[in-house]
Amino acid sequence: MIVPGRNGSAQADPGISSDAERNVRVMESDGDPITDFTGASTPYIDYQSIDVLLSLQRPRSDAPAELTFYVMGQVKELLFKLIYEELERTRALLDGDSVAEAAVNLRRLRRVVELLNGTWNVLSTLTPNEFNGFRDVLGSASGIQSYMYRMVEYALGNKVAALALPHRQVPHVHAQVQRALHEPSVYDAALRLLARHETPLPPSVLDRDFSQPYEPNGAVERAWAEVYRGKAATDPLPQLAEALMDVAEGFSRWRSLHLLTVERIIGFKPGTGGTEGAGWLRRVAEHRFFPELWTSRGLL
Incomplete structure (x- = not known):
């Protein structure tokens, strides 16, 4: 047939x-x-x-190394899509009190992030001369304009509304990015679950404008510390906390590897997307997703 x-x-x-x-x-x-x-x-x-x-690879120069850069960029975009969908599923599991299943999903997600991080190992093999052989054809194109990556950042909780602006002229993309900006993040879902099962958290944490940057809260820090202090490591909530940390650490590695790769290939030249390049990436690398999970260690 x-x-x-x-x-x-x-x-x-x-x-x-x-x-x-x-x-x-x-x-x-x-x-x-x-x-x-x-x-x-x-x-x-x-x-x-x-x-x-396989018909979607369309380098714009004759430089042999551009295909490596091009394909790795498309691989990253596919992985961003997968990560975003998995984060959406994890949030739904948390909202449904499926704590153990959410932790399993996050552990698989960490493996995807490790695969994503591996793209920098490939890109770091480009020499400065190889990259300069095609860099000018990028024009102002930059990974900072990746809408799937922006949606991943929003789903993780890093709500920077200004970085949604590049997509205003692409209606179907703009709608997706705006939805991700205004929806609760997976961390918001984890905090609501924590409040339902452990310690009541302040309304400023639970009932807020989710499109605004998350502000760390001492009550949340203490609540996570109690999760670690008061339960066996095999209980669902500590397992969830560590699975969230796996993902947060994975993305911190992603940002650090991005910085190192850029410094190795172009040094301290400005980025194609208008940033100062390595300086911008260094500031970004200092950010931590799920901040109280990191700082709660100091209370244990």
Whole structure:
């Protein structure tokens, strides 16, 4: 059977296989892979949209190193999308009091962040001359304009409204970014859960304008300290606290690696997006997501 392709072309019908069907295929083929498909495609190409994905790399120079920079940028964007969706799911789990499941989700998310951090290991292999070979074609394009990354920052709680402004002229993007800006972060959801299950927290923490930057609070710091002090490490709330810290630490590593990579490749030149470059990134690297989880250690 042939089904319509994304652009009207014929696709191989991937079907829906069961374990029983797969066992029959293995017996019929003596365990060799399937190589005969109807249509003008394969189920894997169609499932992953591989032909579309691999058509999206469009470097603007002849510099060989630009493809590395370009592909790593697209990999980061895909991972930002995955991270944002996982953060949204984690927030919903916290709102539903599914503490253990939320912690499991956050631990998987930390692995995704580690993969994201690995992109800097690749980009740091670019020499200054290689990067300068295509840097000018970027114009004013900069990762600071990544709307998926901005949504990730907002979902984590770093609400800087001014950094949503670049997307005002792209309506469908602007709407997504604004929604992320105004929604509670995953940390807000964790604090509401903490207030429901442990220590009442001030209204200024729980009932606030979520589009505004979060201000650390001493009551929250003490509440997290009590979670660590009063429960076994295997209990759901300490597990959640450590899973949140895993993600926060992972993103701190991301920012530090970004700074180091920029310093290694361009030194202290201004960034393409209008910032001073390394100086801007150094200030950003000092920020910590979920601040009271860090400072509560001093109370233990």
